[in-house]
Amino acid sequence: MFETLTLSALPPEDEALRPALRALIAEAIAELPTNRRARSWQGFDASFSRKLGQAGYLGLSLPKEYGGVGRGPFTRFVVVEELLSAGAPVAGHWIADRQSGPLIRHYGTEEQRQFYLPRISKGEALFCIGMSEPGSGSDLASVRSRADRQEDGSWLLNGQKIWTTNAMHSDYMIALVRTSGTSGDRQSGLSQLIVDLKLPGITIRPIVDLTGDAHFAEVFFDNVRLAPDALIGEEGQGWKQVTAELAFERSGPERIYSSVVLIDAWVRHLDAVGRKDSATLRLVGSLTAQLAVLREMSLAVTARLVAGESPVVEASLMKDLGTGFEQAVPQLIGDDLASHPDEAVDAELYRTLLYVTHIAPSFSLRGGTREILRGLIARGLGLR
Amino acid sequence: MDMQELIDPFARLIEDICTPAAIRAVEAAGDSAPMWQAFADSGFLDALVQEDAGGAGLSLADAAPLIALLGHYAVPLPVGDTMVARALLAAAGAELPDGPIAIATGSGAVPFGGVAAHILSGSPDAPVVTKAQTEPTGVHHDADAYAPAVDGRALRPVSAVLRALLISGAAGRVMDMTVAYANERSQFGKPIGKQQAVQQQLSVLAEQAVAARIAAAIGARSGLSPRLADAAVAKHGASLAAGQVAAIAHAVHGAIGISEEYDLQLLTRRLHGWRLADGSEGYWAGVLGELRAAAPAMATADFIRAA
Numbered sequence: 265m266f267e268t269l270t271l272s273a274l275p276p277e278d279e280a281l282r283p284a285l286r287a288l289i290a291e292a293i294a295e296l297p298t299n300r301r302a303r304s305w306q307g308f309d310a311s312f313s314r315k316l317g318q319a320g321y322l323g324l325s326l327p328k329e330y331g332g333v334g335r336g337p338f339t340r341f342v343v344v345e346e347l348l349s350a351g352a353p354v355a356g357h358w359i360a361d362r363q364s365g366p367l368i369r370h371y372g373t374e375e376q377r378q379f380y381l382p383r384i385s386k387g388e389a390l391f392c393i394g395m396s397e398p399g400s401g402s403d404l405a406s407v408r409s410r411a412d413r414q415e416d417g418s419w420l421l422n423g424q425k426i427w428t429t430n431a432m433h434s435d436y437m438i439a440l441v442r443t444s445g446t447s448g449d450r451q452s453g454l455s456q457l458i459v460d461l462k463l464p465g466i467t468i469r470p471i472v473d474l475t476g477d478a479h480f481a482e483v484f485f486d487n488v489r490l491a492p493d494a495l496i497g498e499e500g501q502g503w504k505q506v507t508a509e510l511a512f513e514r515s516g517p518e519r520i521y522s523s524v525v526l527i528d529a530w531v532r533h534l535d536a537v538g539r540k541d542s543a544t545l546r547l548v549g550s551l552t553a554q555l556a557v558l559r560e561m562s563l564a565v566t567a568r569l570v571a572g573e574s575p576v577v578e579a580s581l582m583k584d585l586g587t588g589f590e591q592a593v594p595q596l597i598g599d600d601l602a603s604h605p606d607e608a609v610d611a612e613l614y615r616t617l618l619y620v621t622h623i624a625p626s627f628s629l630r631g632g633t634r635e636i637l638r639g640l641i642a643r644g645l646g647l648r
Numbered sequence: 649m650d651m652q653e654l655i656d657p658f659a660r661l662i663e664d665i666c667t668p669a670a671i672r673a674v675e676a677a678g679d680s681a682p683m684w685q686a687f688a689d690s691g692f693l694d695a696l697v698q699e700d701a702g703g704a705g706l707s708l709a710d711a712a713p714l715i716a717l718l719g720h721y722a723v724p725l726p727v728g729d730t731m732v733a734r735a736l737l738a739a740a741g742a743e744l745p746d747g748p749i750a751i752a753t754g755s756g757a758v759p760f761g762g763v764a765a766h767i768l769s770g771s772p773d774a775p776v777v778t779k780a781q782t783e784p785t786g787v788h789h790d791a792d793a794y795a796p797a798v799d800g801r802a803l804r805p806v807s808a809v810l811r812a813l814l815i816s817g818a819a820g821r822v823m824d825m826t827v828a829y830a831n832e833r834s835q836f837g838k839p840i841g842k843q844q845a846v847q848q849q850l851s852v853l854a855e856q857a858v859a860a861r862i863a864a865a866i867g868a869r870s871g872l873s874p875r876l877a878d879a880a881v882a883k884h885g886a887s888l889a890a891g892q893v894a895a896i897a898h899a900v901h902g903a904i905g906i907s908e909e910y911d912l913q914l915l916t917r918r919l920h921g922w923r924l925a926d927g928s929e930g931y932w933a934g935v936l937g938e939l940r941a942a943a944p945a946m947a948t949a950d951f952i953r954a955a
Contacts, residue, residue, distance in 0.1 A: 265823065265854065524948055527948050535945075549933035551948075553936050556881045637851075641850075642848075
C-alpha cells in the first residue's frame with residue numbers, strides 16, 4: 265500500500281531558482297527577529313507578497329496565458345521551502361497561491377480565470393477560504409451558511425464563518441456554503457462561491473490568539489448580494505471540489521517546516537555555548553533525520569500532484585506525520601534548554617521557543633485535524 | 649532493465665521455498681542447506697556484483713525492492729547480507745566463497761550469524777571473510793549470533809542501509825497483515841477495524857511503514873559505499889519505525905499475535921533484532937548530530953538537502 269510514494273528528485277531548473285530567491289528573502293527578513301520569523305506561514309507582509317509576485321515566484325503552476333509562470337508543483341516546492349526555511353512573511357499570498365489559484369484554474373470559467381489568476385500571480389489578489397463555522401469544524405458537511413439563487417441569477421448570502429485565516433487582510437473568500445437542501449443533506453447541496461469581501465453586508469472581526477496575534481477572524485454575511493458569476497465550479501459539487509483542494513493544502517513543505525526556524529536558532533545556540541555532549545548530539549541528529557525523511561515524503565506526494573493525481577490519502581498521511589514532528593520540536597527543545605538551567609539562553613531564543621510551544625496545537629488543527637486525517641488514512645487502508 | 653522482471657520471479661521463488669513452515673524449521677536449527685541452495689541456484693546472490701565479475705551489476709537502489717522482499721517474507725537466511733558481501737568482495741578482487749555470509753559490524757548479535765557459513769568484516773574497500781565461529785544468543789529461535797574477535801565497524805553504514813531495507817519490507821507486510829486481521833476479527837458485533845480507536849492506531853502504523861520505506865530508500869540511493877548522512881537517516885528512520893510498527897501490530901492482534909503458531913512473530917522478532925543491529929536509532933542520531941553540529945550556521949533545510 266502507498267507504493268506510489270517513492271523518492272523523487274527536483275528538476276535542476278527548479279533547484280536553480282534558489283540563489284536569486286534567497287536574495288529577495290534576505291532583504292525581507294533582515295529586520296525580523298527570530299520569534300517573528302518563527303511565525304512561518306502566518307507572518308503577513310502584503311508588500312513582500314507583491315514583490316514575490318513581481319519577481320515571478322507566485323502562480324508558479326498557473327499557465328502563462330493567465331499570468332502564471334507555467335511551471336508546476338515541484339517549482340512551488342522549491343520556492344516554498346526557501347520561504348519557510350528563512351521564516352519569510354508569506355501569509356498574504358499563501359492561500360491564493362497554494363489553493364485558490366489552482367482551484368480557479370481547474371473549476372473556474374474562462375472569465376473567472378482571466379479575472380482572478382493574473383492578479384493572484386502578481387500577489388495582488390489575496391484570498392482566504394471560508395470553511396469552518398461556529399457549528400461546523402471537523403464536521404464540515406454540516407455548514408449552514410446559505411446562498412439562495414435570486415430570479416436575476418444573483419445570489420443572496422447569509423450566515424457566518426469562523427477561524428478564517430487572514431480574512432481581514434484578504435480581498436476575496438472562497439466560501440463553502442449551502443445552495444440547496446438543508447444541513448441534513450450533508451455533502452450534497454454544497455457549493456463554492458467567490459465572495460468579494462468589500463461588498464456591503466460583510467463584517468469581519470479578527471480573533472486574537474494566545475500568542476497575541478490575530479491571524480484568523482470571524483466573518484458575518486448579512487444579505488450579501490453576489491453576482492451570478494460568484495459560483496465557482498458546479499452548483500452542488502462544492503464538497504468534491506473542497507476535497508480535491510485539500511490535497512493541495514495538506515501535503516506541502518508547510519506541514520514539516522513550521523518549527524524549523526526554532527531548530528536552526530537552537531543549533532546556533534548549542535554552538536555558541538559549545539555544548540557537544542552525546543545526548544545533545546543525539547537530539548540534534550534525531551530531529552535532522554526525521555526532517556530528512558519527512559522532506560522526501562512531502563516531495564513524493566508533490567510528485568503525485570505533478571503526475572496529475574489527487575493524492576488525498578497520501579497527503580493526509582504526510583500531514584499527520586509532519587505536524588506530529590512539528591509539534592514535538594518545541595517540547596524536545598524546551599526540555600533540552602531547561603535541562604541546562606545554568607546555561608544562559610538568549611531572550612530571543614526563549615521568546616521563539618515559547619511562541620512555537622504555544623502555537624503548536626494549531627499545526628494539527630489547520631487543514632484538518634489529526635483525528636480526521638487518520639480517519640481518511642483508515643479509509644485508504646480499506647477499514648471503512 | 650525493467651526491475652519488475654526481476655521482482656516478480658524473486659517473490660515467487662521466496663514464496664515457494666520460504667513458507668512459514670520452512671522458516672520455522674530453519675529457526676529450530678533444522679537443515680537450511682536446501683533453502684540456501686535454491687537461493688544460490690537462482691543467481692540472485694550476485695545481483696549486486698558488477699557485470700565484468702559475472703554479476704547482474706544492479707545498484708543498491710535498483711536492488712532495494714529485492715532486499716525488501718526478503719524482509720517481507722521473513723527469510724531466515726542472510727540472503728541480502730550475502731548479496732552485499734559478494735559485491736564488496738568481487739569489487740575488491742577477492743575470491744567469492746560458497747555459502748551464506750553474515751556481516752558483523754559491532755560486538756552485538758550479528759544478524760543471521762547463527763545460520764551463516766562465513767562472517768564478513770573489514771571495510772568496504774578491504775573486506776575480510778572468516779569462517780563463521782559464532783556463539784548463540786540464547787534468544788528463542790534466534791538466527792542471530794555473536795561473532796567475537798572480528799572488526800567490521802567500517803561496514804556499519806552499508807550494513808545499516810541493508811538492515812533498513814529489510815525493516816521496510818517487514819514493516820510493509822506487518823501493515824498488510826494487521827489491516828487484514830482488523831477487518832476479519834469481530835468483537836462487539838463488528839470487525840475491530842470499524843472501531844475508531846483501532847483505525848487511529850492502524851493509521852499510525854501505516855505512516856511509520858511508509859516512513860521506514862522512504863528512509864531506507866534514502867540510504868540505498870548512494871550505493872554500496874553510502875554517504876554517512878544517508879546511512880544515518882535510513883537506519884534512524886527505519887529503526888524508529890520498527891519499534892512502533894511491531895508494538896501497534898501486536899496491540900491490534902491481541903493474544904494470538906504473540907503465539908508461536910501465528911506468523912506475526914516471525915516478522916516482529918526480526919523487526920526488533922534489525923532495529924538493534926548495525927546501530928539503533930539513537931546511535932545513528934548521534935552520528936548525524938555530529939555532522940549537523942559541525943555546520944551550525946547552515947539552515948537545517950539546506951543541511952538535509954545537501955546530506
